[in-house]
Amino acid sequence: MSEKIHWADVYAAAVRKGIAHRIATGITPSGPIHIGNMREVITGDLVYKAMRDSGSPAELLYIADDFDPLRKVYPFLPPEYEAYIGRPLCDIPCPCGQCANYAEHYLRPFLNALAELDVHPTVIRASKQYRNGAYTDEIRAVLENASVIRDILERISKRTLPADWSPYYPICARCGRIINVPVRDHDQERHTVRYTCPCGWEGESDYSRGEGKLVWRVDWPMRWAHFGVTVEPFGKDHAAAGGSYDTGKEIVARVFGAEAPHPVMYEWISLKGRGAMASSTGVAVTIDAMLEIVPPDVLRYLIARSKPEKAIDFDPGMGLLTLIDEFDRIAQSGDSREYELSRISSATDSIPFRHMVTVVQIATDIEGIFPVLERSGYDISDRVALAKQAERARIWLDRYAPDMVKFQVQETLPAEVFGFNEEEKIAIAAVLSALTALSAWDAEHLHNAVYMAGEETGINPKKIFTALYLALLGQKRGPRLGFFLEALGRTFVVNRLLETVNAGAE
Ligand SMILES: [Zn+2]
Numbered sequence: 143m144s145e146k147i148h149w150a151d152v153y154a155a156a157v158r159k160g161i162a163h164r165i166a167t168g169i170t171p172s173g174p175i176h177i178g179n180m181r182e183v184i185t186g187d188l189v190y191k192a193m194r195d196s197g198s199p200a201e202l203l204y205i206a207d208d209f210d211p212l213r214k215v216y217p218f219l220p221p222e223y224e225a226y227i228g229r230p231l232c233d234i235p236c237p238c239g240q241c242a243n244y245a246e247h248y249l250r251p252f253l254n255a256l257a258e259l260d261v262h263p264t265v266i267r268a269s270k271q272y273r274n275g276a277y278t279d280e281i282r283a284v285l286e287n288a289s290v291i292r293d294i295l296e297r298i299s300k301r302t303l304p305a306d307w308s309p310y311y312p313i314c315a316r317c318g319r320i321i322n323v324p325v326r327d328h329d330q331e332r333h334t335v336r337y338t339c340p341c342g343w344e345g346e347s348d349y350s351r352g353e354g355k356l357v358w359r360v361d362w363p364m365r366w367a368h369f370g371v372t373v374e375p376f377g378k379d380h381a382a383a384g385g386s387y388d389t390g391k392e393i394v395a396r397v398f399g400a401e402a403p404h405p406v407m408y409e410w411i412s413l414k415g416r417g418a419m420a421s422s423t424g425v426a427v428t429i430d431a432m433l434e435i436v437p438p439d440v441l442r443y444l445i446a447r448s449k450p451e452k453a454i455d456f457d458p459g460m461g462l463l464t465l466i467d468e469f470d471r472i473a474q475s476g477d478s479r480e481y482e483l484s485r486i487s488s489a490t491d492s493i494p495f496r497h498m499v500t501v502v503q504i505a506t507d508i509e510g511i512f513p514v515l516e517r518s519g520y521d522i523s524d525r526v527a528l529a530k531q532a533e534r535a536r537i538w539l540d541r542y543a544p545d546m547v548k549f550q551v552q553e554t555l556p557a558e559v560f561g562f563n564e565e566e567k568i569a570i571a572a573v574l575s576a577l578t579a580l581s582a583w584d585a586e587h588l589h590n591a592v593y594m595a596g597e598e599t600g601i602n603p604k605k606i607f608t609a610l611y612l613a614l615l616g617q618k619r620g621p622r623l624g625f626f627l628e629a630l631g632r633t634f635v636v637n638r639l640l641e642t643v644n645a646g647a648e
């Protein structure tokens with residue numbers, strides 16, 4: 143163990159001992175789930191695992207807010223969805239036509255991603271809870287205490303609510319919308335209230351059958367009481383003074399005689415140069431898109447390595463490459479708590495990502511990666527796993543990689559070679575003779591041989607590197623030379639240098 147205590151262990155140590163803990167997380171499945179959303183669940187999972195490691199019995203919950211209304215027609219939705227605004231997500235048709243409803247359409251890939259990320263919460267759907275009558279007693283208590291709750295909200299959040307304000311929103315039996323209207327005639331026996339919808343409908347709402355839902359600021363503390371939540375990560379918007387955590391804390395005490403969970407406040411993840419991630423604005427990298435490139439343990443590591451209250455500026459280009467390098471490094475160091483909390487044993491890649499990025503650019507197709515890897519001394523028996531890794535590197539190159547890491551090995555002698563000056567010609571000839579003399583064709587020896595050529599000729603190694611890249615790639619820079627020459631193989635490199643020397647002689 144390193145000396146610095148990991149933040150998840152700090153949280154695990156801060157909670158009350160001797161009780162069973164419940165860590166709640168939640169996301170509204172109203173659009174594609176992006177890695178910004180993942181911070182909530184992975185943060186919860188990291189604390190959960192830290193608690194488990196410290197011997198505290200704990201359970202991780204994921205509550206899907208599929209009973210929330212659709213708020214607007216997001217940029218990724220067809221205009222017809224205008225008609226569904228205000229309806230619960232679980233009652234809206236799914237965009238692809240293959241899923242049970244709108245919420246499930248976004249939940250399904252998210253739950254798959256969670257499994258891949260080694261997060262295994264108890265999944266609870268808000269719609270089922272409401273419609274099974276699980277919250278009947280709590281909603282009754284809320285309606286009976288409506289004026290108490292109203293006072294708390296007005297005092298703590300410093301806003302004014304109408305005198306007939308209701309913490310319970312009925313779902314109109316005619317138009318299907320969740321409506322913010324006053325309710326009347328609360329019948330505790332029959333668990334009903336009466337309402338008048340702006341659409342003109344007058345009806346009765348039975349809260350034991352999910353014919354309405356609590357407003358968010360009340361729904362949240364209600365859940366704390368119902369599930370006995372003791373720890374909960376939430377975004378900084380809820381943590382603001384007078385925000386929903388502050389009001390929830392008092393509501394849960396006054397109305398339910400329970401305690402608010404230990405808060406784990408987290409900051410946003412933003413996309414480098416584009417601002418905070420949100421599906422509703424289109425500034426986001428979806429979790430699916432990310433898992434196509436990055437092994438799941440690296441994604442866990444992205445969240446684990448920063449304290450929750452620190453903002454993360456995510457760069458899917460060079461930044462991602464650096465992140466993966468860093469993860470590989472701590473994986474090798476063997477005593478990192480961050481690694482322990484991030485690691486998913488089944489998912490460890492056998493080839494460093496940076497190297498794979500070079501390999502897929504040398505190989506012309508997926509079959510071509512195997513001889514290249516073999517030349518670099520890798521075990522290529524698990525071809526399926528290697529092909530998957532290669533695919534990740536390929537997608538990263540296509541979508542996110544900056545030009546500086548891209549190259550193409552030239553099949554014929556690049557035109558640049560014919561313009562070589564005397565010094566460059568000497569350099570190439572010296573490298574050729576050094577390489578020909580090598581008994582072992584591996585990265586370290588190759589690297590040293592190039593430097594030796596520099597010493598012998600008195601030419602700056604930098605200039606030699608440039609000449610070599612020009613002869614092989616037709617550009618002035620390329621991947622780390624030793625590994626690159628090793629991967630290209632002796633035959634190709636020696637032939638190309640011979641051709642280069644001969645071209646100079648003409
Ligand atoms: Zn669907």
Ligand SMILES: [Zn+2]
Nearest residue numbers: 314317339341
């Ligand atoms: Zn209506």
